[in-house]
Amino acid sequence: AHYTVWNEIELNPGEQYTLLPNRWHWFQSGPDGAVVSEFSTKSRDHLDEFTDPGVVRETTIDE
Numbered sequence: 001a002h003y004t005v006w007n008e009i010e011l012n013p014g015e016q017y018t019l020l021p022n023r024w025h026w027f028q029s030g031p032d033g034a035v036v037s038e039f040s041t042k043s044r045d046h047l048d049e050f051t052d053p054g055v056v057r058e059t060t061i062d063e
Contacts, residue, residue: 027036
């Protein structure tokens, strides 16, 4: 599946945005990178759905 941006919301340092429940979303940083924290009322990481096959649920360490 592929998704396109229907609505882009640009956040500056210190800003936040609240999504309605059950909304598909993703994050993209600018050229300097970003630190993002996501919080939800009902956090169930094991039920998160990722449409990008490059997303891996297990931590890997490259040495």
